[in-house]
Amino acid sequence: QKEVEQNSGPLSVPEGAIASLNCTYSDRGSQxxxxxxxxxxxxxxxxxxxxxxxxKEDGRxxxxxxxxxxxxxxxxxxxxxxxxxxxxCAVPSGGYQKVTFGIGTKLQVIP
Amino acid sequence: GAVVSQHPSWVxxxxxxxxxxxxxxxxxQATTMxxxxxxxxxxxxxxATSNEGSKATYEQGVEKDKFLINHASLTLSTLTxxxxxxxxxxxxxxxxxxxxxxxxxxxxxxxxxxL
Numbered sequence: 532q533k534e535v536e537q538n539s540g541p542l543s544v545p546e547g548a549i550a551s552l553n554c555t556y557s558d559r560g561s562q563x564x565x566x567x568x569x570x571x572x573x574x575x576x577x578x579x580x581x582x583x584x585x586x587k588e589d590g591r592x593x594x595x596x597x598x599x600x601x602x603x604x605x606x607x608x609x610x611x612x613x614x615x616x617x618x619x620c621a622v623p624s625g626g627y628q629k630v631t632f633g634i635g636t637k638l639q640v641i642p
Numbered sequence: 643g644a645v646v647s648q649h650p651s652w653v654x655x656x657x658x659x660x661x662x663x664x665x666x667x668x669x670x671q672a673t674t675m676x677x678x679x680x681x682x683x684x685x686x687x688x689x690a691t692s693n694e695g696s697k698a699t700y701e702q703g704v705e706k707d708k709f710l711i712n713h714a715s716l717t718l719s720t721l722t723x724x725x726x727x728x729x730x731x732x733x734x735x736x737x738x739x740x741x742x743x744x745x746x747x748x749x750x751x752x753x754x755x756x757l
Contacts, residue, residue, distance in 0.1 A: 574750050576748065
């Protein structure tokens with residue numbers, strides 16, 4: 532089992548819809564979880580982080596964490612074509628020294 | 643806050659040249675910096691992790707004598723690609739982190755092309 536798993540996609544959603552991006556992780560001791568957005572040819576940028584079980588909302592983004600199921604997700608409401616990018620899930624482990632990134636899910640928002 | 647500056651953005655040079663890339667945390671002290679490489683349409687690949695004042699920890703398969711990392715201060719890390727060859731052409735990205743459970747913040751990356 533990979534340490535951090537994501538579906539590579541592409542995930543296609545129509546403009547205005549909710550995009551749901553999922554990530555599972557294997558280290559039960561992980562305490563912090565990060566979502567990054569990477570546009571083609573650019574470096575990743577942090578968009579959300581979550582430490583506690585439940586939901587965390589920031590504008591159109593909501594991160595959801597379920598530590599019992601080892602599952603973290605990112606919801607993007609009212610998706611826009613500018614949201615089209617690859618979304619990376621990142622999970623520190625091993626006492627935080629190591630950070631494992633998922634392969635990333637490519638999101639395509641269709642106008 | 644949490645700005646990371648990476649320089650240069652682009653490098654084009656001849657085979658055999660050594661290239662140095664700088665990564666600076668501008669508004670915070672970074673206990674740990676990371677260096678990644680990314681080939682077109684592929685995932686980020688971690689090359690090494692460096693803590694200020696310590697030797698870098700390299701990932702399996704990354705030649706430490708070829709990719710020299712110096713993390714001399716809490717705001718500066720450098721990656722030197724020694725005697726670069728065309729197969730070293732890639733997108734190199736650094737990131738910096740304040741502390742253990744804090745997120746990494748990425749620089750804008752350096753696109754390296756070796757002719």
